[in-house]
Amino acid sequence: DIVMTQTPLSLSVTPGQPASISCKSSQSLLHSDGKTYLYWYLQKPGQSPQLLIYEVSSRFSGVPDRFSGSGSGTDFTLKISRVEAEDVGVYYCMQRIHLRTFGQGTKVEIK
């Protein structure tokens, strides 16, 4: 099974400052079709999860451009260029190259 490891598990950020979350997979997420199946989801307090980023770096419809995803193979990063109050919640990475596995989640709060 593929294990997804996120760091840090919690993050306290001053509004307007950047934030970065790392996600490492136990196996490469590069598929033979050339795509890398790494996703980022955000679960805001009291809400269902919502898609932020698909295939490493593509922003889902309506996601602000302050969110960006990068990485390859087994190492991936989600960056928020300037954190806003509405960005609080738990961020999860997920792989789907073999079944589907979520990372443990990273809780982002505002200082």
Place this chain on the structure above:
Amino acid sequence: EVQLVESGGGLVQPGGSLRLSCAASGFTFSSYEMNWVRQAPGKGLEWVSYIGTSGTTIYYADSVRGRFTISRDNAKNSLYLQMNSLRAEDTAVYYCARDLYCSGGSCYLAFDIWGQGTMVTVSS
């Protein structure tokens, strides 16, 4: 409006059974792969099961394989999760999630629409 609405959750004793439903509306359900994802109280997300558009391709997480059965009825725009031999560790909010995002003429595999979830509590 594109929407997924789960139902069927509740309190069940260990060893018991429960059937969850997910009603889809606002899109052509038969064209979309679907998943169940769960979240134990205060814990992270755990993928549970996947079903292809026709229902012939199915995957399960190791934690539920042999006890849970995913199915769909495209005529009724509905997704199901039959849960048998329930354990305390199955206690969670269960979400259904649509598995395809289409934009600008291209489609991408992604859980783009999620339901609000239904709570399952396994306890004596």
